[in-house]
Every structure is written in C-alpha cells, then in structure tokens.
Amino acid sequence: MNTAKKLMAHYETMLKSFSHQHWWPGDTPLEIMIGAVLTQNTNWKNVELAINNLKRENLLDIEKLVKIPPTDLAQLIKPAGYFTVKTKRLQNLIRFVWQNYKGDLGRFFDQSIGSLREELLSVSGVGPETADDIILYAAQKPTFVVDAYTYRIALRHHFIAQEDDYQTIKDFFESNLPADVHLYNEYHALLVAAGKNFCKRKIPLCDQCPLNIYDHNPNLPEEF
C-alpha cells in the first residue's frame, strides 16, 4: 500500500472510531484566532475559561482588543496561563490586523496561503502551528496543522523520523493528501482526539490501545 493510501486508511480508522469532531471549537473567525494563541502549550479547558471571560465582557472585537489596557486583558485571560506573554502575543496579532487591514479579518484572509502564512509568522508570538491553525480553521484554507499529537502519532506509524522538524512533517502530510479544507480540518482534529485518548506520555505502548492504529516502535523513547 502506498503512503497516500496508508494515510487515508489511517484517517478512516480514526473517523470510524471517534466520529466527526466539529472543529474548531469556536463560533467566529476572530474567536478561533484568539483561541489559537491562547491554547499554546495549554489545556483547551483553560482556554475556554479565558474566552468565556472575554465574551462576558463583549471583548471579542478587534477594535476593543486593540484599545484595552494590557493589564486588564491579562486579568481576563489569566485562566489560560502564561497570561503576560499571551497578552502581548494577542495584542501583537490583533494590532497587525488593525493596522494593516483596518481590522477587517475578511480582507486579511483574502490572500494566498503563502502570503497569509508569511504575514502571520511575522507577528511575534505566532509560530508555525498557531499560523496554520488560523489559516485552516479561521480563514478556511487548506494548510495542514502539525502539533505535538501529530508528531507522536506520525512517529509511531513511522510516517516521519524523530528528528523531523515542523515543515518536514507538514510537507509529508500535504504531499500525500489532496489539498482539501474539510479533510485537513477533520484529520487534525482526529489526531488530537486520538492523541488525548491513547498517546499521553505516560502510556508507553500504544498496542494497549483499543484501536489497532499504532505500531509499536521499540526504539521510541517511553515518554512518547
């Protein structure tokens, strides 16, 4: 079986097991963009608490977020952790859209994936995963998101090598899958679902999984 078919089989296996994930958990492009920053190295439950605070204060608004004093914003997003740096990162990103696109997210997103990604990455606090989250889930353009779960699971399947970097892993998926927003959306969401259930660090062997979707690699460090 060639690699492309293996990937689709892997996708179908996860889809059958976990069903549709309905990602991203957020109602508007702005909310999704904010969630992408807040969830950096942080449990999504904590992000929800922070976003609920912003909603309660009617702060899911670019102009308001540009103008709010950083210390006030920091208090509201506190539950998401790293609240000082995340306040800066959020306002860097929001300010970018405000200054370059007059706060019009639709116009910001109305450009090629390549140039959108470049602009996102130029913002301090937006790295490759956050940029791809925003492009895929907020702008709804086909870019494959790589995260810690993607890495662990892809490694177990020997799809990638341990030393592979973000771009290499992203390229692997994109060159073996059709560039389809729905597919990329669902695939990444399913990887997270699978990872949360079966690839927590303290579970060394994924052949303990109810799902027969992971190979056991004896050379893999136990913590993965």
Next chain:
DNA sequence: TGCCAGGCCGGGT
C-alpha cells in the same frame, strides 16, 4: 499531589 496541557521567544553557546 505532582505532572501535564493543541508553543514560542530570546539569550546563550
């Protein structure tokens, strides 16, 4: 109760 969570930056080698 300690360990972990859907990263990223900046300073040091």
Next chain:
DNA sequence: ACCCGGCATGGC
C-alpha cells in the same frame, strides 16, 4: 545553527 530556560493556570 542548535539548545534551553522561562512563561502559569486549572484539572486529574
């Protein structure tokens, strides 16, 4: 070019 400390809350 890598390597690593720092950032911080809430849930299990």
